[in-house]
Amino acid sequence: MDTKRTITINGNVFPFETGETILEVARRHCIDIPTLCHLKGAAPTGACRICVVEVENARTLMPACSTPVVHQMIVLTESPKVVEARKLILQLMLSSGNHNCAVRGSDGKDWTRFQLQVAKDDNSDELCPVWGDCRLQDLAYRYQVSGEKFSATETRYPMETVNPFIVRDFSRCIQCGRCVQACNEIQVNNAINFGYRGPDSKIIAAGDRPLKDSDCVFCGECVQACPVGALVEKDVRYKVRPWETTKVRTTCSYCGVGCQLLLHVKDNRVVSVTGMPDAVPNYGSLCVKGRFGYHFINSEERLTSPLIKENGEFREASWDEALDLVADRFKTIRDTHGPDTMGVLTSARVTNEENYIAHKFTRAVLKTNNIDHCARL
C-alpha cells in the first residue's frame, strides 16, 4: 500500500488503495458507518443515503459506500450535520409502512388505530416478524428516532403470500434495492426489479406477477439480503425469533458445490437455514434445496429403530439383536460362499469418515474389493 497517499477520518490518518471507497477504508479500520442499501459484491447504488458523511470542501454530504477516496480527503462520519441527515432519513422510512415495533413510538394519539391497522394487514397481532433482527430498527435505536415525526403513509400494496417459501410485505419495504441486486448481480436470476414510479414504486417480478409465476427460482438470496421485514421466510414468520435459536455452521448435504450454511436450531429442531456470509465457496448464497429443503431432518418418517424382516414383515429390534444377526449372516456367507459373493455400496451422502470405515470394513473384514457407491447413477 502506498503510505504516502492518505485520508483523514474523524481526525485519524489512514493509507488507502486506488479505487477504494470511503466505506471500505473506514470498515478496514473498524470505523462503523451505517449502511442499508450497500450489498457486498454488487455495484453501489447510493439508494438509501444512510451512509452519508461530511467531506471537507464538498458542497453536500457524500454517500460513503459509493464515493471513492482521494488523497488528503478529510472526512467526518458522525458530525452533527451527518447525524441530522441520518435521523431525517430514518424518520421518513419509519413513517411509511407497517413498522410496528417499539421504534414506532407510543406517544402518538393514533397508536391504537395504527396497531389495529397493522394487525389487520399482517393477519397477526404480533409485532413485526423481524423485530430484533432488523437493520432499520437497529439504526432507529442508534440515532434515537421514532416514526412519529411524519404522518404515516398508507400501504399501497397487499402482502404476497401465495408461494410456499417467501412472504413479500410491501408495506415494510424501504426501497433499498438490495433484493434487486441480490437477484440480478449475485445470483443473476433476473427475476425482480423496480417497478412503477415515484410514490407508487414497488419491487416487482416481470409484469408484476407473483413470484411463483415468474422467473424466480426461490434461492432466497433476496430474503437474506433484505435488511428489514419486507421479505421473510414463510415458515419462520412469527414462529421463530432470532434470539431463540442457536446457529451451527455446516456443509450443505445436497449437491457437490458444498455450500457453507448455518442451521438455526430451536428446541432441537432445525427451523431455518441461511448461507454462511463471507465464506468460500458460496459467500452466503444458497439454492432452494439448501435453504428450504431441511424438513427431512425432523421428519416423522425418520427411521428410529433397527428393523428385522420376519415372514415378509418388518418388526422393531434392539441394536444388539440386529447387529448380531447381520454379523452372523455376513460371516456365514463369507465362509461358505466366499468373500467375492459379497458387496458393499457405500454412499456419496455420508461423511468421509464413514466412507473410510466402510472401505476398511469391506477390505479388512469381508476381505473383498467389491465396494462401490452410486456416483455413476
Next chain:
Amino acid sequence: MTNTIADIETADVILITGSNTTENHPVLSSVVKRAVAFKGAKLIVVDPRRIKITEFSDHWLRQNLGTDVAWINGMMHVILNENLHDTAFIDARTEGFAEMKATVEKYTPEFVESITGIPARELVAAAKLFASAKAGSILYCMGITQHITGTDNVKSLANLAMLTGNLGIAGGGVNPLRGQNNVQGACDMGGLPNVLTGYQPVTNADAIQKMEKAWGVTGLPTEVGLTVTKMIPKAHDGEFKSLYIIGENPLVSDPDLNHAEKSIKNLEFLVVQDIFMTETARVADVVLPSRCFAEKEGTFSNTERRVQRVREAVKPPGDVKYDWEITCEIATRMGFPMSYGSSEEIMREIAAVTPSYGGISYDRIEHEGLHWPCPTADHPGTPILHGQQFTRGKGMFHAIEWLPPSEHADEDYPMYLTTGRVLYQYHTGTMTMKTEGLNERSPESFVEISDKDAQANGLANGDMVNVASRRGDITARVKVSSMAVNGTVFIPFHFAEAAANKLTNAQLDPVSGIPEFKVCAVKVSKAA
C-alpha cells in the same frame, strides 16, 4: 474439478456441456452467470436441451444424443486446422499428440455435422472462440459421463483442454461437477472397487502392505472388485449373495429398474442402512437407522476437492447411530474389533494412510476447508491441479474415435429419451420430498416434449402419456416445453411412482461401468 469454483469467474471463455448447471449446481451456476454478465466472459453451451443456462450463452450447440466425441474431435480439428493450438504447452507437457492429430483429421466440420446435427459453421465459430481464450474453463456433468462412451467423452474433453493449453492455469481446467454432496469424498475414501483411499490401487503391493500394517491385518484382497453395475447382474444370476447398502437407493436410481429389482430381491441377505424407509430398504432383510448430516460431526469433500466440516446441530431421533459406528459394531461382532472415539479420530487415521489427505486435520479446516492434495500439516492445499506437471508426468492425448450409442430410435421406438434432474428435487427424493414447498413447486414426474412432437402425437399439456422402452413403461404427465428439442423427450428420475429408470438402458461404459442413462429409444402414446 482441476480448478476451483471461484476460479471460473476469471475465465475468458467457459464451455459447459452435459450439465444443467442452473438446476443441478445452482450456486455454481451463479458464478458462471456473473462471469458472463459482468466480467465479459464468453459462454459456449453444448447440450441437447434448451436449458436455462443457454440464455446466457454466445453459442448454443445442440448435438444429437450420444455424439459428444464427434463434436469434440471436430472442435480439435478446427483448432488444428486454424493453427490455434498451444504448441508450447503441447511440446513441454504432453505426449501422444501425433496420434490424436491423425485421428481428428477426418472430423471435418461437415463430417461432424452429419453425426451430431451441429451446423458446421457454428462448430467452427465455437471452436475458434474457445481456442482464442487466454483461460478457457470446461465444465461438465452426467450428460458427458452417463454414456457407454462416457470415459471416451471425458478423455476427449481433456484432449481439448491440453490442445489449448488450458490445464494448470487459473480460469482453465477440466471441471466435472459432482452431483451429490460427497461423491468426491466417497471416491477419495476408497469407496471404489479398484482403489484404496487417495486412489492407491489395490494392485499396488506397497499400498496394500501399508494398509495391512496400519490396520493390523493380513491378506487384504488385491484383485480389483466389482462395480455396482456388475454386482447387480451377478445377483440376478445367483452368483452374488449379499449386499450391505449404506445411504443409497438403487431401486430408484439404477438403470433398467425392473431387472435391478429382480436382482436385488434375489440376494440371500440384504442390509440397508438409511435415514428413511426407502424403496430399497423395503426389500431388505435388516434395516439399520442412521443419523442424518445435521446430527453428525465429520467432513464432506466438495466438487472442487475442498474438504469441509460437517457439524452436529441437533440430537438424532430415537435410537439411531453414526454410520461409522454401525459398521464398526458389525466388524467387531465378526471378530475384527473396530472402535473409534470420534469422527476426528477417524480423520487422523485417514490422514496417516492417505498421502493426499496427509495434512488434513479438523483444526486446520475449522474455518475454511482445504483442497487436496494436501500431503503435510504445513502444506497449503492445492486449489489448481497440474500446475507444473501431471500426476503421471506428461499429459497423454488419447486418439479417440466416435462410437454410436447402444440404442437407436427405430420404427417401434421412434423417439429418444434422456433423463436428469429438476431444481426442486434431489436424487431419489427421499430428502427433498419431505418439504411441502418443494413438492408444491415440483409435485410429480413429467415428460418434457417439444410442441411439434406433442402435436404429432396428439398430445396436449397436462395429458397423461404412456412412455415405453424395450425394458418397461411408465405413465406420466405431458409438459410441452421450449426446453425440449424435436425427437427427444426428457424425464426426471426422482419420482419412484413414474420411475424414468424403468425405461433406461443398463448398457455400460466398458471402463467406468457407468450406464447409458442419457440415451435410449422410446415410444410415447396417450394413456387410456
